[in-house]
Amino acid sequence: DTAVSQTPKYLVTQMGNDKSIKCEQNLGHDTMYWYKQDSKKFLKIMFSYNNKELIINETVPNRFSPKSPDKAHLNLHINSLELGDSAVYFCASSQDTGLQQYFGPGTRLTVT
Amino acid sequence: AQRVTQPEKLLSVFKGAPVELKCNYSYSGSPELFWYVQYSRQRLQLLLRHISRESIKGFTADLNKGETSFHLKKPFAQEEDSAMYYCALSGPRGSTLGRLYFGRGTQLTVWP
Numbered sequence: 001d002t003a004v005s006q007t008p009k010y011l012v013t014q015m016g017n018d019k020s021i022k023c024e025q026n027l028g029h030d031t032m033y034w035y036k037q038d039s040k041k042f043l044k045i046m047f048s049y050n051n052k053e054l055i056i057n058e059t060v061p062n063r064f065s066p067k068s069p070d071k072a073h074l075n076l077h078i079n080s081l082e083l084g085d086s087a088v089y090f091c092a093s094s095q096d097t098g099l100q101q102y103f104g105p106g107t108r109l110t111v112t
Numbered sequence: 113a114q115r116v117t118q119p120e121k122l123l124s125v126f127k128g129a130p131v132e133l134k135c136n137y138s139y140s141g142s143p144e145l146f147w148y149v150q151y152s153r154q155r156l157q158l159l160l161r162h163i164s165r166e167s168i169k170g171f172t173a174d175l176n177k178g179e180t181s182f183h184l185k186k187p188f189a190q191e192e193d194s195a196m197y198y199c200a201l202s203g204p205r206g207s208t209l210g211r212l213y214f215g216r217g218t219q220l221t222v223w224p
Binding site: 043044048092102106 | 148154158161196211216
């Protein structure tokens with residue numbers, strides 16, 4: 001009965017590869033987010049979708065492309081991975097914007 | 113511009129001692145303030161929010177608009193309180209599209 005789940009939990013890959021991280025929420029929320037937590041534990045929003053529409057797109061390289069096939073899913077695809085992409089990526093969801101956000105367990109991405 | 117400042121990167125106290133984690137913010141308007149907590153190897157979770165004015169796990173936080181602060185306090189710290197604490201800000205519901213601005217976090221360690 002996990003509220004917000006992410007797969008995979010760990011991802012180790014080489015520079016230049018393309019990878020995807022999946023996120024699913026079973027809370028019936030209509031807004032989902034992707035955050036990046038760097039090595040210094042700083043959290044910053046990357047994207048947000050509301051009812052499958054992109055509403056927040058922070059200054060993120062266009063190698064990162066979110067996709068929301070439905071309100072319960074928000075996937076993150078990353079092309080041409082670079083060393084600096086190594087981080088923990090958190091998915092979150094909320095019922096409408098501005099309300100409490102529920103976070104997934106995170107995906108630790110390591111690019112070698 | 114909106115900003116959340118947590119001046120202490122690390123904070124250590126002994127069990128039973130009072131603890132205060134500082135948070136200052138800048139925002140032109142009426143923000144919503146939150147404290148999120150991340151226990152070791154666990155997901156980020158909401159601890160409390162200023163509009164609910166409640167005490168969770170013995171923690172309280174009061175929004176001081178004059179000093180633009182939202183410090184987190186607990187009179188008697190417990191070992192299980194050891195975690196990373198993030199102060200976060202959002203605009204009034206809908207105004208910032210749910211975007212949460214996080215401070216850099218304070219790692220609290222409670223010694224036995």
